[in-house]
Structure formats: structure tokens, C-alpha cells
């Protein structure tokens with residue numbers, strides 16, 4: 001179970017929110033947060049700008065941005081998709097949130113920087129260790145190996161590829177609301193010769209058939225959601241799951257002492273890039289899971305800062 005520790009003190013949260021409401025201060029915090037990530041990746045031996053340039057050009061030194069991206073985008077994007085308002089806000093220091101090539105090509109290097117030291121003194125391997133610790137918890141608790149899996153909020157596929165490595169015989173679908181991210185996921189899967197289905201859709205309203213998955217995985221998405229969307233995704237997960245199927249949610253652990261003891265200036269930087277963090281920390285996930293038709297979940301801390309919530313269909 002998650003260790004119980006006090007959530008972030010209300011006064012600190014209030015002061016931070018007041019500061020971030022001042023636009024110039026918000027912009028400075030956002031800029032600082034990004035610089036911190038770029039610097040951290042350098043200390044990990046990751047060439048942020050070099051890796052991003054390689055992905056943008058797809059290894060073709062003649063063009064800084066491969067024209068194949070636009071072709072892939074046109075093939076994968078659903079032009080009729082309605083983006084919920086909450087998704088159109090600035091995120092992660094990008095004014096267009098997840099809806100740009102810049103965000104899509106930087107998210108992998110950013111994940112290495114953010115997840116360094118998530119589990120132990122593991123630096124650049126922190127991201128892989130974090131995903132492994134999540135799957136270890138899931139594998140230990142699941143009664144049978146899932147054959148059909150959907151990864152809601154799959155991003156550029158990092159969580160989907162990790163699922164594929166853990167469950168190599170499963171048929172896996174990745175769903176994301178950013179067509180830029182899904183295009184990058186599809187390209188990376190081709191590079192890795194992986195057969196995964198990719199879908200540009202909102203996790204709260206997918207066109208996937210009901211009762212078609214053994215496991216719904218939602219990895220590092222919930223902290224990016226307002227509560228209305230978080231609850232709607234629980235309901236969609238319930239619809240997608242077969243009888244006895246499982247929903248697994250891995251994300252920041254609101255009860256981690258690290259957040260409770262976080263210095264206010266770091267909290268300010270964090271919140272400048274994560275607009276729904278307060279709503280995530282305040283969400284009563286156990287209650288909402290039960291309301292959506294799940295049994296009482298198993299909650300396990302899988303890193304110093306993350307937890308896995310595993311709930312079976314009722």
C-alpha cells in the first residue's frame with residue numbers, strides 16, 4: 001500500500017497558485033523548468049538537442065525536418081476529432097501543449113531527465129526502471145497474462161513499447177490525443193519492427209469496441225487531467241474491459257513524502273508546467289474507481305514518487 005504522508009501543505013499550494021496567476025512570473029517559471037530539464041539531461045550524458053535533431057530529420061542530414069512527418073501525420077490524424085478545452089492549454093512549457101512537433105520530438109529526452117533517480121541512484125536508466133517497477137507490480141498481481149492491452153495516453157510510445165517488452169505475445173493498441181505524438185510512436189515502432197495498433201483519439205471516448213481488452217494501462221497520464229476527464233477515462237476503461245479485466249494506472253504518488261517536503265520554488269516550477277496537478281492530488285481515485293464499476297483497487301508505491309493503482313472490473 002502507499003505509505004501515508006500528508007499531502008502538499010495547503011498554504012504552500014495557495015501561495016504557489018497566486019504566484020503562477022501572474023503571467024510574467026508564470027513565464028519565468030515555465031522557462032526555468034525547461035532549462036532545468038535540458039541541463040539535467042546534459043548531466044545524464046544525454047545530448048538533448050542532438051537526439052531531437054536526429055528524430056526530426058529521421059537521420060537524413062539533408063533536411064532538418066523530414067517531409068515524411070507531414071505524410072505520417074496526415075495518415076494518422078483524425079481530422080474530425082474534437083479536442084477538449086483542457087487539452088488546449090499550455091503544458092510542459094510548450095504554449096501549444098502536446099499539439100506540436102517540438103513537444104513530440106522532445107518528449108522522450110524529457111522523460112529521461114524527469115525520471116532520472118525515480119527509483120534509486122539510477123540516473124539515465126531511471127525511466128526504464130520506473131516502467132519496469134510498474135510492470136513488476138502489475139505482473140505480480142494479475143492472475144493471468146493479458147492477451148489484449150490498450151495503452152491510453154500512449155504518448156510517443158514509450159509506455160507502449162515497455163508493455164510490449166513485458167507482454168510480448170499480447171496484441172497492443174496505443175491511443176493518444178496528440179496526432180504528433182501518435183505519428184512519432186508509429187515511426188518509432190516501425191524502427192523497432194514492432195506490430196502495434198495506433199489510434200488518434202481521446203481516451204475518454206475511443207471508437208474501440210466494448211469488452212475487448214484484458215488490460216487497460218494508463219501510464220503517467222492522470223496527473224495531466226482535470227477531474228472530469230480523469231473520471232470519464234475510468235468509465236471508458238470500464239467499457240473497454242472484458243469481464244474480470246484490469247485497469248492499471250501508474251502516476252505520481254500524492255502521498256509520497258517527496259511532494260510533501262518539496263521546497264516551494266521547486267513546486268512552483270513543477271506546477272508551471274502541469275496545470276492540473278492540484279486536481280490530480282485532490283482526486284479520490286478509490287471512490288471514483290468504485291463508482292465507475294471497479295472493485296477496491298490494490299495500491300502499491302512502485303518508486304519513491306510513483307504509485308500503481310490496479311483495479312479489477314466488478
Ligand SMILES: C[S@@+](CC[C@H](N)C(=O)[O-])C[C@H]1O[C@@H](n2cnc3c(N)ncnc32)[C@H](O)[C@@H]1O
Nearest residue numbers: 098153154155158159176177178202203219220
Ligand atoms: C506524460 S505523457 C505519458 C505518455 C506515455 N504514457 C508514457 O508513459 O510515456 C501523457 C500523455 O497523455 C496524453 N493525453 C492526455 N490527455 C489525454 C486524453 N484525454 N486522451 C488521450 N491522451 C491523452 C498526452 O497527449 C500525452 O501523450
